Amino acid sequence: MKAVKLAPGVHWVGAIDWNLREYHGYTLPGTTYNAYLVRGSEKTALIDGAYHGFEKEVIARIRSVCDPSEIDCIVVNHIEMDHSGTLPEFMRRMPDTPIYCTARAKAGLARHYDTTGWKIHVVRSGDTLDLGGKTLTFLEAPMLHWPDSMFTYLGEDAILFPNDAFGQHVASAARFDDELGIDAAMAHAKKFFANLIIPLAPKVLKKLDEVGKLGIDIRMIAPSHGIIWRWHAGEILKAYTDWSHGVSKDKVTIVYDTMHGSTTMLAKAIAEGVMSEGVDLRLCLLRDGRYEGTHRSDIVTEILDSKAVLVGSPTLQDEVLPTVAGFLSYLRGLQPGRLTAKKIGCGFGSHGGMGGAVAQIEEALKEAGIEVIEGGFQVNYRPDEDELTRAYELGRRVAREIRAR
Ligand code: FEO
Numbered sequence: 461m462k463a464v465k466l467a468p469g470v471h472w473v474g475a476i477d478w479n480l481r482e483y484h485g486y487t488l489p490g491t492t493y494n495a496y497l498v499r500g501s502e503k504t505a506l507i508d509g510a511y512h513g514f515e516k517e518v519i520a521r522i523r524s525v526c527d528p529s530e531i532d533c534i535v536v537n538h539i540e541m542d543h544s545g546t547l548p549e550f551m552r553r554m555p556d557t558p559i560y561c562t563a564r565a566k567a568g569l570a571r572h573y574d575t576t577g578w579k580i581h582v583v584r585s586g587d588t589l590d591l592g593g594k595t596l597t598f599l600e601a602p603m604l605h606w607p608d609s610m611f612t613y614l615g616e617d618a619i620l621f622p623n624d625a626f627g628q629h630v631a632s633a634a635r636f637d638d639e640l641g642i643d644a645a646m647a648h649a650k651k652f653f654a655n656l657i658i659p660l661a662p663k664v665l666k667k668l669d670e671v672g673k674l675g676i677d678i679r680m681i682a683p684s685h686g687i688i689w690r691w692h693a694g695e696i697l698k699a700y701t702d703w704s705h706g707v708s709k710d711k712v713t714i715v716y717d718t719m720h721g722s723t724t725m726l727a728k729a730i731a732e733g734v735m736s737e738g739v740d741l742r743l744c745l746l747r748d749g750r751y752e753g754t755h756r757s758d759i760v761t762e763i764l765d766s767k768a769v770l771v772g773s774p775t776l777q778d779e780v781l782p783t784v785a786g787f788l789s790y791l792r793g794l795q796p797g798r799l800t801a802k803k804i805g806c807g808f809g810s811h812g813g814m815g816g817a818v819a820q821i822e823e824a825l826k827e828a829g830i831e832v833i834e835g836g837f838q839v840n841y842r843p844d845e846d847e848l849t850r851a852y853e854l855g856r857r858v859a860r861e862i863r864a865r
Pocket of ligand 1: 538540541542543605606624684685
């Protein structure tokens with residue numbers, strides 16, 4: 461197994477997890493855990509690691525550059541186990557190697573591992589580590605992704621190691637954006653942002669502003685998952701700014717599940733109304749045991765750049781269907797209301813008894829920070845022609861309203 465060179469003395473020594481298909485509640489085509497080796501004239505630093513189980517792969521890649529015993533220090537940008545899982549093995553092999561991390565990371569590591577005897581040095585924003593012709597500067601980045609997170613910047617080569625930020629879950633032979641292709645890289649980055657970063661959007665904007673004010677040159681962004689942005693660092697920085705601001709298209713995402721097809725009839729009628737106004741649309745049947753449907757993680761990726769979200773469910777035992785309940789819970793957690801630009805939405809559905817699903821949907825949308833508009837409605841059993849016309853008109857009205865925003 462080989463390391464991959466980013467710059468003289470800077471190598472990727474991570475691991476490729478080809479078989480991971482679900483993580484943090486969303487589907488993915490595998491991922492990578494990126495670790496980096498930075499060799500100065502006096503010291504060698506290892507930045508981050510991989511999940512437990514990938515120790516041999518990381519060590520083999522390091523060995524293609526130098527003997528692991530030559531590592532003088534380890535930088536832990538983030539303690540989540542997909543990056544720190546290999547740390548106990550490194551500390552078993554090299555117990556005197558100092559670890560550099562934030563105060564919260566030090567406390568967090570002790571909650572994950574037996575850190576007795578580990579030489580942990582707490583760093584703060586602006587602290588530096590001189591490796592000899594290569595200087596690492598630390599920048600605390602709390603909540604990007606966890607309270608312990610920080611970025612590390614290698615000034616001489618203008619490389620930012622931001623851990624989770626700007627990452628993507630993709631397993632590939634490609635290590636760089638130009639090798640994977642910018643369109644594919646951006647699509648994976650968008651899904652990563654939609655499923656992990658949305659609730660952190662205000663912190664992303666604050667951190668981007670802070671980094672901008674530092675006036676540092678960033679030629680390459682080397683995240684802890686996926687490809688390294690060596691040609692398109694500017695594009696991913698701009699995409700994070702736009703996504704955090706909630707920059708959206710004139711696009712509606714309709715999400716629904718159905719029991720006997722009545723809610724499907726409503727969803728399709730609303731969709732026709734949206735399309736009649738020339739507005740882009742995604743009609744997503746939630747994935748369950750009966751239909752292929754669309755996974756919630758792909759739906760929220762569509763929602764990221766949609767201006768409106770309509771959610772449909774029949775009423776089952778006075779509740780929304782379990783698939784819809786799961787989706788709404790996921791959406792509430794992501795909090796799209798934290799994006800600068802707010803989205804609009806409403807509920808719809810069919811019922812046989814007392815109904816109630818639509819009210820629950822709209823309550824959940826509000827809790828997710830989506831502005832609920834008038835017009836959501838439920839029908840008894842099968843929608844008749846008048847009700848289908850009402851659904852069509854709802855679609856038209858939503859389309860016109862988002863076009864006006
Ligand atoms: Fe990739 Fe927050 O860990």
